[in-house]
Amino acid sequence: MTDPPEDRAHLERLIARRQFIREAASGTLIAALGGGLYALSDQLTREAQAAERKDGRPRLPPGQRVLSALRPMGGAEGDPRKSQFRLRVHGEVEQPFELDFRQLLALPQTTQTCDVHCVTSWSVLDATFSGVQVRTLAERAKVKPTARHVVFEAAHGYTSNVRLAEALAPNVLVTHSLGGEALERTHGGPVRALVPDLYFWKSAKWLTGVRFVAKDEPGYWETRGYHNHADPWKEERYA
Amino acid sequence: MQILGKKNATPERSVNVRAWLRALHRDAGYLAVGLTVVYALSGLAVNHIKDWDPNFTQVKRTHQLHGPFPADERAAAAKALAELEVATPPEDVYRVSDSEIEIVTGQVTFHLNPESGVVNEEGQQPRFLLRTANWLHLNRGKKAWSYIADGYAVFLLFLASSGLFMIRGRRGLFGRGAVLAMLGAALPILYVVLSGGP
Numbered sequence: 410m411t412d413p414p415e416d417r418a419h420l421e422r423l424i425a426r427r428q429f430i431r432e433a434a435s436g437t438l439i440a441a442l443g444g445g446l447y448a449l450s451d452q453l454t455r456e457a458q459a460a461e462r463k464d465g466r467p468r469l470p471p472g473q474r475v476l477s478a479l480r481p482m483g484g485a486e487g488d489p490r491k492s493q494f495r496l497r498v499h500g501e502v503e504q505p506f507e508l509d510f511r512q513l514l515a516l517p518q519t520t521q522t523c524d525v526h527c528v529t530s531w532s533v534l535d536a537t538f539s540g541v542q543v544r545t546l547a548e549r550a551k552v553k554p555t556a557r558h559v560v561f562e563a564a565h566g567y568t569s570n571v572r573l574a575e576a577l578a579p580n581v582l583v584t585h586s587l588g589g590e591a592l593e594r595t596h597g598g599p600v601r602a603l604v605p606d607l608y609f610w611k612s613a614k615w616l617t618g619v620r621f622v623a624k625d626e627p628g629y630w631e632t633r634g635y636h637n638h639a640d641p642w643k644e645e646r647y648a
Numbered sequence: 649m650q651i652l653g654k655k656n657a658t659p660e661r662s663v664n665v666r667a668w669l670r671a672l673h674r675d676a677g678y679l680a681v682g683l684t685v686v687y688a689l690s691g692l693a694v695n696h697i698k699d700w701d702p703n704f705t706q707v708k709r710t711h712q713l714h715g716p717f718p719a720d721e722r723a724a725a726a727k728a729l730a731e732l733e734v735a736t737p738p739e740d741v742y743r744v745s746d747s748e749i750e751i752v753t754g755q756v757t758f759h760l761n762p763e764s765g766v767v768n769e770e771g772q773q774p775r776f777l778l779r780t781a782n783w784l785h786l787n788r789g790k791k792a793w794s795y796i797a798d799g800y801a802v803f804l805l806f807l808a809s810s811g812l813f814m815i816r817g818r819r820g821l822f823g824r825g826a827v828l829a830m831l832g833a834a835l836p837i838l839y840v841v842l843s844g845g846p
Binding site: 478481482483489490491492493510511514590591594595598599647 | 700701703704708739740742743744745748750752756757759770771772846
């Protein structure tokens, strides 16, 4: 006895569908396993997770993975010409001043190797930056006792806010070089802020000013849902 | 010649809602193709921004040129650019220090060390299609694009809701359709519940 042609066609369609579902599920499983293997093979991240900083905190903040170099993160690029660079130090200070690039280079320079952590979950270890400590600028400007925060001002109105005590830490710089070379324009050159112990958006690229303020002023990302403080070890990513 | 009686005329006057839905769904789908491609490609690109730069390709090269270079920075820059076969005239030449002359040409900057002849070239070139798609997706153009994006969102809502009612029977909303729709809705709900939410 043979099946009618309609039943046979229906059965063939059913089998074909089942086969498709089986193959799609297999493909998904293989892709997932591949992703798992990729994650397991991330040697740099595993080593950093096992290491500890001098202050006792884990070297790699939670939720981060290690990249070998800074990733350009976009943003509205500022003027890349060093000849046009001006840095205004002002606000709650007794002696506001402005520097051009050569004058910035004439100030005491600091070279430091540190880790940086982007809120998009990548970190770069042992990046060597050179520049001027913000505390040097603060001393020269004679910051008033009323100042509580620092606002880094950058091209196209971008700002980021940092608590005064954290901005005056010795590892917080106004930096112009990375890895011994001029800071690339995609990374904020000619000059950017560097606040290594906060998420990297606080380290404003294409820096134009350092303003000391008495009252906190949440910056560009801080007013768009990102955390006001941005401590990577507390995963202060979002407000 | 057939004379239509009352009994035969009734089906012609009735409105077949599902047929209308299918037709509207189809046409809305055609209209949404262009924007869906823009938003999907850009979404994939921007989602993985930590892995790559979706807007630009990065340029970073080191060159070793033959000195000596003239003491005048403009002359030194001209000699360096000539040796690098860069035809674009520099926008800016600036002596940063004895060991660096900065030469800016459009999207690229050259850092010339006139003492050693080493030139570090750095900059970026825009990815034409993706940069444009991202520009649209992220609404960097503002103004009129907001209305287009709003219209597209309404289209998507219509496509989603009309799709629910296009087919009747066990493959429609009272069969396979319900199961798949619930699965689709469960994804964001489960994600929020399991991740702890905002």
